[in-house]
Amino acid sequence: MTRSRPVRLVVLLAALAIVAAACSSDNKTSSGGEGSSGSGGTAQGGAYKVDTSNCPSDVNDKITGTVKIGTTMPLSGGAAAAAFAPVADGLKAYVQYANKNNVVPGYQLELSIEDDQFNPTLTTPAVEKLRDQNGVNLFSGMIGTGNNLAVRDSLNQDCIPQLLANSGDPRWGDAKNFPWTTGALAPYNTETTIYVDDIKKQFPNGTTAAVFNVNSDFGQDYRDTFQKLAGDAKIDIVDQQTIEGADSSPPTSQVTSIASKKPEVILAVPLGAQCPAFLKEVANAKAANAGWNPRIYITATCASTLLLALAGPAGDGIITIVSGKDVSDPKNANDPEVIKYKEAMQAYGFAPDGDYPTAGAGWAVGELTAQILKQAATSPDGLTRASIINAARNFDYHPSLARDGVKFVMNGETDTYMNEQEQVVQYNASSKTYTDIGSLNTSYEGKTEKPS
Amino acid sequence: MAIAKSLKPVRIDQGSSAHWVLRVIGFGVIVYIALSPFFRDLKANEYGQLIDILVYGLAATSLNLLVGFTGQISIGHSAFFGLGAYTTATLMHNYGWATQWTFPIAVILCFVVGVLVGIPALRLTGIYLSLVTLALAQLFPALVRKFDNLTGGSRGIQNLRFDPPSWTGLSGSTVDRAIWLYAVALTFMVIGYIIVRNLVKSRVGRAMVAVRDNTTAAAVMGVNVAVVKTVTFGISAALCGLAGSVFVLRQTQANPDNVNYTILGAIIFLVIMVIGGTASLLGPIVGAVVYYRVDEFTRDLPNKDWLPTTAKDFLRDRPNLATVVFAALLILLMFVAPFGIVGFAKRIGRRFVLLVPRPPGGGGGQQAGATPEPVEAIPATPLETAALPTQGGP
Numbered sequence: 001m002t003r004s005r006p007v008r009l010v011v012l013l014a015a016l017a018i019v020a021a022a023c024s025s026d027n028k029t030s031s032g033g034e035g036s037s038g039s040g041g042t043a044q045g046g047a048y049k050v051d052t053s054n055c056p057s058d059v060n061d062k063i064t065g066t067v068k069i070g071t072t073m074p075l076s077g078g079a080a081a082a083a084f085a086p087v088a089d090g091l092k093a094y095v096q097y098a099n100k101n102n103v104v105p106g107y108q109l110e111l112s113i114e115d116d117q118f119n120p121t122l123t124t125p126a127v128e129k130l131r132d133q134n135g136v137n138l139f140s141g142m143i144g145t146g147n148n149l150a151v152r153d154s155l156n157q158d159c160i161p162q163l164l165a166n167s168g169d170p171r172w173g174d175a176k177n178f179p180w181t182t183g184a185l186a187p188y189n190t191e192t193t194i195y196v197d198d199i200k201k202q203f204p205n206g207t208t209a210a211v212f213n214v215n216s217d218f219g220q221d222y223r224d225t226f227q228k229l230a231g232d233a234k235i236d237i238v239d240q241q242t243i244e245g246a247d248s249s250p251p252t253s254q255v256t257s258i259a260s261k262k263p264e265v266i267l268a269v270p271l272g273a274q275c276p277a278f279l280k281e282v283a284n285a286k287a288a289n290a291g292w293n294p295r296i297y298i299t300a301t302c303a304s305t306l307l308l309a310l311a312g313p314a315g316d317g318i319i320t321i322v323s324g325k326d327v328s329d330p331k332n333a334n335d336p337e338v339i340k341y342k343e344a345m346q347a348y349g350f351a352p353d354g355d356y357p358t359a360g361a362g363w364a365v366g367e368l369t370a371q372i373l374k375q376a377a378t379s380p381d382g383l384t385r386a387s388i389i390n391a392a393r394n395f396d397y398h399p400s401l402a403r404d405g406v407k408f409v410m411n412g413e414t415d416t417y418m419n420e421q422e423q424v425v426q427y428n429a430s431s432k433t434y435t436d437i438g439s440l441n442t443s444y445e446g447k448t449e450k451p452s
Numbered sequence: 453m454a455i456a457k458s459l460k461p462v463r464i465d466q467g468s469s470a471h472w473v474l475r476v477i478g479f480g481v482i483v484y485i486a487l488s489p490f491f492r493d494l495k496a497n498e499y500g501q502l503i504d505i506l507v508y509g510l511a512a513t514s515l516n517l518l519v520g521f522t523g524q525i526s527i528g529h530s531a532f533f534g535l536g537a538y539t540t541a542t543l544m545h546n547y548g549w550a551t552q553w554t555f556p557i558a559v560i561l562c563f564v565v566g567v568l569v570g571i572p573a574l575r576l577t578g579i580y581l582s583l584v585t586l587a588l589a590q591l592f593p594a595l596v597r598k599f600d601n602l603t604g605g606s607r608g609i610q611n612l613r614f615d616p617p618s619w620t621g622l623s624g625s626t627v628d629r630a631i632w633l634y635a636v637a638l639t640f641m642v643i644g645y646i647i648v649r650n651l652v653k654s655r656v657g658r659a660m661v662a663v664r665d666n667t668t669a670a671a672v673m674g675v676n677v678a679v680v681k682t683v684t685f686g687i688s689a690a691l692c693g694l695a696g697s698v699f700v701l702r703q704t705q706a707n708p709d710n711v712n713y714t715i716l717g718a719i720i721f722l723v724i725m726v727i728g729g730t731a732s733l734l735g736p737i738v739g740a741v742v743y744y745r746v747d748e749f750t751r752d753l754p755n756k757d758w759l760p761t762t763a764k765d766f767l768r769d770r771p772n773l774a775t776v777v778f779a780a781l782l783i784l785l786m787f788v789a790p791f792g793i794v795g796f797a798k799r800i801g802r803r804f805v806l807l808v809p810r811p812p813g814g815g816g817g818q819q820a821g822a823t824p825e826p827v828e829a830i831p832a833t834p835l836e837t838a839a840l841p842t843q844g845g846p
Contacts, residue, residue, distance in 0.1 A: 056625065076751065076774050115751055115774075119711055124703060125504060125748075128497030131626075146608075146707050153611050153704045158626050215597055216709060217607040244594075245709060 048393040048412030050179045052386050055159035063137050063383045066108045067373055069095070070136030072126045073143045074118035081117070083272055083306055084143055086355040087166070088113055090362025091141060093348035098366065104373045107383070112136060118143070120150040127151040131160065138163060138388055141184065141365035145169045145218055148181070156180045161389045163372065164365050164418070168301070170221060173416035173450045175393065182392050182410065184365060186300060186419045188218065190448045191321055192225035192267070194441050195297040196233050198319070198424050199265055201438070202295065206234025210258040210294075212251070212278060213269035215242040222269040222299065238263050243274060250277045259285035259292065268298045275302035276311035283314035295319065305357045308427065316429035319437065321422040323406050324364065324399075327356045329433045337400040360401050368408065368418070371397050405440050415446035461806040471807065486638055490631065499630035500702070505744045506637040507699045510644045512724040512736030514691035517648050519722070520731035521657065522684045523664030524573050527718045528585030529692045531592035532562045534713035536693025537700035541609040542602055551614045551701065555640075558697045559690045566689025570682035577667075589715040596708040608707030612700055637698045641737070644691045649733050651687070660684060692721075727785055729792025738793050742785075750778040 052059045073088050074081045095111045098104060112134050114126035123142070127150075130136045138161040142148050148165040155162045156178045164184035165172050168191065172183030199207060211226055213219030219242065230237050238261040241254035251270075255278070258266065270278045275298065286292055296318045302308075303320040305328065325332050332338050341363060346352060350359065376391035377383040395410040395418065402408070408418045421442045425434035464470045489502055515529050539558035543549040572584050596603045603609070616622035616632035651657050659680050662670035671677050696713075700706050711717055720743070728739020751774045753759065754767040767773055789796030 117751075120705075120707065121703065121710055121712055125497065125500055128500045132495035132497040146709055149608070149610055149705055149707070150703055153613060154626070157613075157624070157629075215606060217605075217707075220606050246714070 048390055050159075050386055050389050050393070052159060055386075059159045059385045060381070061384060063107075063385075066110050067104065067138070067383070068110045068112065068134060068136040069369060070112050070114070070127070070130035070134060070139045071141045071143075072114045072116040072123050072130075072139075072147060073141075075113070075115035076117055083304065084118075084358075086350075086359035087141075087143065087362035087365075089348070089350050089354070090345070090359035090364075091366045092362070093345045093350060093359070094363045094366025094370070096348050097344040098370045103370045104377060107373065107377060109370065109373070116144075116147055118147065120144070120146040123147040123150045124154075127155070131158070136160075137385060138369075140164050140369040141166050141362065143167070148172070152178055152181050159385060161385060161392065163388075163392055164368055166361070166365065167218075168221075168419075169217065170417075170448065171451050173448060175413045175416040179393075179413075180389055182389075182416070182418065184368070184419060186321060186323060186422055187417050187448045188221035188299070189225040190417070190420055190444045191300060191422070192222045193229060193444060194321055194422055194424060195267065195319070196226065196229045196235070197441070198297070198437065199235060199295075200233045203234075203264065206236065207265050208236045208238045208261070208263040209265040209267060210239040210241070210261060210263040211237060211267045211269075212241045212243070212254060212258060213267075214245050214271040214274065216245045216271070218271065218301075219269045222267060226267050235265070243270060243278075245271055248273065248277075250281050252281055255281040255285050258282075259289050262289065262292050263294055266294045266296045268296055268302070270299075270302060272307070273310070275299075275307045276314065279311040279314040279318065303427070305355045308429070308432070311429070313429050315427055318427050320425060320427070321441075322425050322434065323403060323419055323422050324360060324401050325403055326434055327360055327401065331433070341401060364399055364401055367399055367401075368397070371395075403440065405442075407445075409445060411446065416450065417446075417448045420445045420448055459804070461802060461804055463806045463808055465808050466810045474805070486642075489634060494627075496626040496630040499627070499634045501744065501748075503630070503634050503637045503698070503702050505740045506634070506641045507695050507702065508720070508724055508744060509737040509740035510637075510641050510695035510698070511692050511721045512728065512739055513641075513644050513648055514688045514695065515721045516725050516730065516732075516736045517651065517660075517691070518684055518688035519725065520735075521652055521664065522660045522681065524570075524681065524685065525578065525582040526585040526685075526688070527582050527715065527722065528569070528588030528592075529689070529721050530713055530715060530717035531585075531588045532566060532689040532692040533696035533699070533717055533721075534592050534596070534708075534710075535562050535565060535689075536696030537706055537713065538596060538603055538696075539693070540697040541612055541700050541706035544612055545604070545609045546602065551612075555694065555697055558693045562693025563686040563690035567682050567686035569689070570685025573681050573685060574678050585718075586715065589718050593708040593714055596713070603708070604706070606708060608705055608709075610705045612704050612706065614701045633698070633702060636701075640694050640698060644694065645733065645737075647687070647691065652733065656680070723782065725792075727782060727792055729794030729796075732792065732794040732798075735792050735794040742793060746781055747778055750774045750781070753777065 071091070074084050075088060091113070092111060095109045099108050112130055114130055116122040116126045123144075127139065130139070139155065140161075140163040142162070143166040145167040148162065148167055149171070152162060159180060162181040164182060166184050168183065168185035168188040170187045170189050172181055173187065174181075199209070209230070211223050213223045223240070227237065239258050241251070241257055243251050243254060251274070266282070268278055279296075279298075282294070282296065298318045298320050300320050300322065303322070308315045325335065325338060327338050327341060341360070342356060345354070345356065345359060345363070372388060372391045372395065373383065375395070376387040379387050379391060381387040381390075393410050393412055393416075395408065397408050398406065399408060403423055406421045409415060409420070410418050421440060423440050424437045426437055427434055464474065489499065511529065511533055514532075515526065518524050518526055536558040539561050540551065540554040543554040543557060544551055569585070569588060573581050576584060597605050600606070614633060614636070615624050616628055620632060622628035622632050652660070659670065659675040662673065662675055663677055663680050667677055699712060703710070712720070724739040724743045725736050726739070727742055728737065729735030753774055754764050756764070759767075785793070791799070
């Protein structure tokens with residue numbers, strides 16, 4: 001055992017090195033994500049200007065010729081890949097369309113999509129590869145809350161725009177600490193608030209409700225908001241059930257429990273394939289409990305063509321929100337924007353019978369990104385990483401596939417959510433279309449509660 | 453191969469000067485590979501990949517100590533990995549600890565929990581033990597969600613940053629942050645390797661192997677089976693926790709949904725260990741490199757310039773094919789190299805160089821140095837280590 005002494009010495013030295021690191025390391029280690037916040041905020045002239053004092057020097061370098069856009073999406077690896085595949089097609093089709101029609105004058109858009117299999121562990125290396133190997137100028141439309149969170153801190157430190165995160169997590173509105181990150185979907189808390197407004201209208205004297213949510217930050221956002229607002233809306237929450245994100249078996253026991261309480265309203269926040277499974281279980285429970293017909297409010301993330309097709313008749317009557325036009329609804333078939341969209345998709349090579357509503361999410365990200373780039377390119381600073389995020393935060397635009405009257409607005413550090421104008425709709429499973437309930441709700445524009 | 457067969461392997465006596473030259477060369481190569489990233493002009497993402505590889509390597513090394521050398525199967529190491537990650541995350545975020553002080557706490561905590569989990573291992577072997585550890589793997593994410601005031605629950609903990617301290621001369625730039633974390637990961641990998649190596653090559657290590665190969669005989673020979681089993685479990689858990697601590701800094705966030713904290717993570721660690729070479733010291737590290745690079749390669753196949761366009765389009769239209777190719781490559785590897793890559797390399801190496809062990813009684817022949825030695829404990833058949841590590845259980 002005498003021979004192990006030198007080895008012990010090595011271990012000791014290594015340990016000392018760590019301790020030395022400890023002693024002289026300053027206390028930057030656990031200081032939040034204020035990469036480049038500081039005094040920031042609104043500069044003279046009223047328009048938002050991001051503070052670049054802590055940024056790498058190239059943040060204000062002019063981008064010329066080609067704008068490189070990077071994103072991560074689940075292209076392989078099971079259910080998520082199947083559900084989101086059309087989104088990538090929509091985005092690619094828009095980029096092709098934009099380059100052909102010179103949407104961002106003087107610039108070609110170059111899109112690189114990396115596959116992260118919906119797994120945040122893979123998002124980090126994928127984003128780093130796009131940043132260091134492909135040299136992308138900005139990220140846009142990355143799918144998934146955890147996936148966007150995985151790189152939010154580093155992208156904000158590097159001052160690289162992380163636009164239009166494909167997630168409705170309210171954390172994308174934290175412009176003070178993460179000025180370089182913005183979201184694309186309706187914030188989950190605002191979505192819940194809009195549902196509660198509708199419940200108030202439908203049940204002015206109060207009602208009973210059950211909450212069914214996936215046990216993740218996503219599900220929790222809805223549940224917390226609902227619980228907070230329930231008292232004021234005279235909603236008595238009689239049951240709360242959860243399902244684990246990875247659980248693929250039907251939520252029979254949860255729905256049995258909910259059905260035994262016979263609530264008049266259910267707020268449902270399942271994830272992906274759990275949406276049709278839940279709706280089918282509820283349909284079974286309704287058949288077993290004659291006279292019980294709850295009003296089901298379901299997260300907009302469940303209202304995709306694929307998931308509703310899987311639910312079949314069980315999806316009939318569910319209530320959700322939309323901000324876009326239903327491009328598959330025959331009544332929109334003659335809408336010039338829908339025609340333009342479908343033509344561009346088919347020019348790109350998308351099947352005529354493809355999932356156009358889901359691909360529309362990718363198309364919308366492409367269009368919004370191009371619009372932001374166009375605005376940045378025409379700004380006095382020219383197209384730079386900083387001017388891109390400034391343009392995103394001084395934004396007022398009606399996307400071509402949005403419903404009439406819907407505007408995507410962002411304003412500095414005050415209004416940090418783009419998608420806040422929503423229409424409450426009810427789904428008709430036999431015609432596979434939505435019916436509007438009331439008029440477009442714009443009362444939460446700029447009012448989404450930011451995370452503390 | 454035909455030439456190799458016709459040649460007689462060179463015989464080298466263990467401990468002879470020729471053996472030492474071989475060792476020094478091997479050691480030099482490893483040191484060069486480990487340290488060269490500091491002198492090469494790598495991009496930040498390449499350091500990031502190396503960090504990921506080291507994290508997986510350390511986790512698989514910890515598992516190798518338990519499964520490869522002691523014969524106790526664990527498919528719950530993701531829980532220790534997660535425990536280490538969450539210890540660092542929670543101490544940094546909730547209590548404002550400096551990052552470096554969270555490492556020893558993570559190690560100690562994982563050691564204690566590992567020993568506690570190791571206690572059932574005294575009575576259970578093989579598949580029954582793996583069921584206990586399976587429960588652990590399933591339990592961990594649920595516990596993280598349950599104690600949300602400590603762990604942030606489903607929302608997790610963000611902004612876990614470990615910036616390079618000023619004495620390193622590194623700035624806060626992207627590349628420098630990556631270099632710093634690589635240095636940290638490398639240091640831990642080296643420490644983990646040395647700990648495992650010293651344990652395995654010592655009296656304790658022989659006791660561990662004895663427990664693996666025939667528990668009853670080991671007990672008869674005077675090995676304290678209970679202590680060996682539980683302490684090995686503890687050390688293994690501690691090293692895995694350390695890997696988790698680095699991983700959480702690499703991710704800059706902790707979230708219970710992360711696959712590495714779930715059963716899938718434990719399986720990834722097992723796969724890495726097996727493809728690298730069970731009961732081989734370098735195996736898990738080699739396995740981590742191969743696992744990571746092959747996974748990366750197959751997912752990137754549709755973008756390879758050397759593939760014909762038709763093949764690329766075919767792959768693009770079938771994104772899940774990458775996973776299938778990856779799995780097929782792993783299966784192929786296990787056919788070609790049932791002892792893992794290191795075992796395979798040793799078998800090839802033996803055709804050229806035959807190491808003649810020193811006869812017993814010649815004094816300890818174990819020196820410092822990291823060269824793999826053909827004489828170290830190698831499982832008799834691949835099946836034994838893969839499925840039935842303990843033969844002579846009670």
